[in-house]
Amino acid sequence: MLGLKGMMIMGAVMATMAGGFYLYYQDTQKRMATLVQNAAKLETAVQMNEQTIGSLQQSYAAAQAELTALNTEFLNIRRQNQQLATKLQQIDLTAAAIANAEGIERAVNRGTENAGRCFELLSGAELTDVERSAQNATAFNKECPWLYDSYKSRGLLKPPAPRN
Amino acid sequence: MIAISLAACSSPQPREIKISAVPIEKPPLTLPPVDELNLRKVEWIVINKDNIDAVKTRLESRGQAFAFYALTGDGYGNLGLNFSDIRALVQQQQAIIVAYENYYKESNAALDRANSQIRNQAAQADLANSEAQENSSWLRRNVPRN
Numbered sequence: 421m422l423g424l425k426g427m428m429i430m431g432a433v434m435a436t437m438a439g440g441f442y443l444y445y446q447d448t449q450k451r452m453a454t455l456v457q458n459a460a461k462l463e464t465a466v467q468m469n470e471q472t473i474g475s476l477q478q479s480y481a482a483a484q485a486e487l488t489a490l491n492t493e494f495l496n497i498r499r500q501n502q503q504l505a506t507k508l509q510q511i512d513l514t515a516a517a518i519a520n521a522e523g524i525e526r527a528v529n530r531g532t533e534n535a536g537r538c539f540e541l542l543s544g545a546e547l548t549d550v551e552r553s554a555q556n557a558t559a560f561n562k563e564c565p566w567l568y569d570s571y572k573s574r575g576l577l578k579p580p581a582p583r584n
Numbered sequence: 585m586i587a588i589s590l591a592a593c594s595s596p597q598p599r600e601i602k603i604s605a606v607p608i609e610k611p612p613l614t615l616p617p618v619d620e621l622n623l624r625k626v627e628w629i630v631i632n633k634d635n636i637d638a639v640k641t642r643l644e645s646r647g648q649a650f651a652f653y654a655l656t657g658d659g660y661g662n663l664g665l666n667f668s669d670i671r672a673l674v675q676q677q678q679a680i681i682v683a684y685e686n687y688y689k690e691s692n693a694a695l696d697r698a699n700s701q702i703r704n705q706a707a708q709a710d711l712a713n714s715e716a717q718e719n720s721s722w723l724r725r726n727v728p729r730n
Binding site: 450451454455457458460461462463464465467468471472474475478479482483486487489490493494497498500501504505508512513514515516517518521522524525528529531532533535536537538539540542543544545564 | 597602617619620621626627631633635658665668683686687694695706709
């Protein structure tokens with residue numbers, strides 16, 4: 421027979437155990453909540469890292485595309501620069517000056533004016549009416565005819581007159 | 585049982601991870617345009633042994649002295665080639681500036697997209713966290729908090 425004293429002791433033990441279990445449960449739930457939060461945050465961090473990697477890959481691809489475009493542009497510029505050298509190889513300037521001084525004088529002055537105008541245009545100078553109305557690259561400027569296409573593509577030239 | 589429960593309670597709580605992801609706002613780069621060139625007129629006079637007198641007469645009629653800084657045919661050709669090289673260099677520099685500009689714009693657009701996605705993900709994570717907190721324990725729903 422346990423008696424009243426024994427029952428009270430048992431009750432106290434059971435109450436202590438129940439309290440212990442409650443505290444244990446509370447603590448476990450708190451840990452679980454923190455761990456769930458951590459898992460969510462880590463998942464977010466992983467996604468952010470993936471975004472960053474994706475962004476870096478995009479930047480790298482963009483840089484590569486720009487480099488390719490730039491190399492093509494440089495190739496064109498070198499080709500354009502070669503044109504004068506090729507032209508000069510075909511002309512004997514000394515012989516031309518002896519044979520036709522007046523003619524070559526006009527040509528070199530026109531060429532110098534055109535070449536200077538190329539620098540002005542490259543610096544962003546406004547087009548003259550003659551340049552704006554040019555119907556082809558040679559009429560635009562014989563020293564830098566390639567600028568014609570650039571201005572045309574930007575819609576800065578007058579459209580060609582309609583043919584009757 | 586009590587000993588086990590108490591031992592479990594005594595272990596350290598898991599550390600809460602804090603992630604900081606603040607988008608970086610880049611200040612816009614505004615640069616002034618280059619000065620426009622307005623080149624001065626340069627006049628070439630071609631002289632040979634046959635026209636030297638005619639040139640002299642022409643200059644005197646204009647009141648100009650008969651004195652020259654002269655170039656040979658080859659020298660003139662080289663001068664032209666040098667100018668052509670400088671023009672090509674200017675064009676190359678311009679192409680590089682355009683490439684930088686394109687890359688800068690593209691990078692800004694990519695950064696804006698990434699920042700927007702990060703903000704969305706952070707909002708989703710906050711929502712998931714609050715839901716996790718709410719659902720973590722039925723006791724939390726039923727037992728009033730301190």
